[in-house]
Amino acid sequence: GNSVTQMEGPVTLSEEAFLTINCTYTATGYPSLFWYVQYPGEGLQLLLKATKADDKGSNKGFEATYRKETTSFHLEKGSVQVSDSAVYFCALSDRDGTSYGKLTFGQGTILTVHP
Amino acid sequence: DGGITQSPKYLFRKEGQNVTLSCEQNLNHDAMYWYRQDPGQGLRLIYYSQIVNDFQKGDIAEGYSVSREKKESFPLTVTSAQKNPTAFYLCASSKGDRNNSPLHFGNGTRLTVT
Numbered sequence: 001g002n003s004v005t006q007m008e009g010p011v012t013l014s015e016e017a018f019l020t021i022n023c024t025y026t027a028t029g030y031p032s033l034f035w036y037v038q039y040p041g042e043g044l045q046l047l048l049k050a051t052k053a054d055d056k057g058s059n060k061g062f063e064a065t066y067r068k069e070t071t072s073f074h075l076e077k078g079s080v081q082v083s084d085s086a087v088y089f090c091a092l093s094d095r096d097g098t099s100y101g102k103l104t105f106g107q108g109t110i111l112t113v114h115p
Numbered sequence: 116d117g118g119i120t121q122s123p124k125y126l127f128r129k130e131g132q133n134v135t136l137s138c139e140q141n142l143n144h145d146a147m148y149w150y151r152q153d154p155g156q157g158l159r160l161i162y163y164s165q166i167v168n169d170f171q172k173g174d175i176a177e178g179y180s181v182s183r184e185k186k187e188s189f190p191l192t193v194t195s196a197q198k199n200p201t202a203f204y205l206c207a208s209s210k211g212d213r214n215n216s217p218l219h220f221g222n223g224t225r226l227t228v229t
């Protein structure tokens with residue numbers, strides 16, 4: 001079945017540092033890939049997505065590129081801010097024709113950014 | 116504003132009692148989902164519904180039940196058969212279309228069973 005593996009956290013950075021959160025996946029077919037962010041006490045919000053190989057999703061300074069050859073979708077940001085402190089989830093969609101939109105999530109990576 | 120409303124935010128129950136979590140959306144989405152979140156385990160799918168009056172089990176459906184009588188509503192009942200019900204429960208909706216439209220999430224209900 002489908003699975004998503006994220007790098008172990010928590011990740012602690014100083015403000016303006018470079019961020020990478022690794023994500024690799026296992027899937028049959030050609031899934032869409034997503035990064036969601038969860039701020040304390042809230043639900044998840046879509047951060048960015050990519051629907052096919054070599055697509056780059058980007059939003060709020062975050063980027064991730066769909067790499068089919070390495071089955072990866074690593075999240076990057078050049079300069080993090082304190083307000084980026086949250087839990088980040090990598091996810092893939094099911095495209096089996098019977099359940100569009102059903103997502104498989106990674107375990108989440110906690111990011112803490114210090115001033 | 117359109118969105119998903121989950122209520123209540125915090126819920127406390129005694130062991131052996133059934134409890135129902137509410138989820139309402141006004142986004143006109145066809146598909147709705149219930150996920151459970153536990154520390155270090157990410158989100159796991161409990162049940163999902165692609166259309167009114169139809170729903171399917173997810174990966175961890177045992178001890179849970181749902182109904183989908185209206186497009187806007189997808190309540191989740193945590194029964195006494197659920198072995199470890201204390202968790203953070205998230206409801207989501209999407210267009211459920213072939214374009215893999217993203218999920219929109221509510222702010223969750225934290226259930227504590229003692």
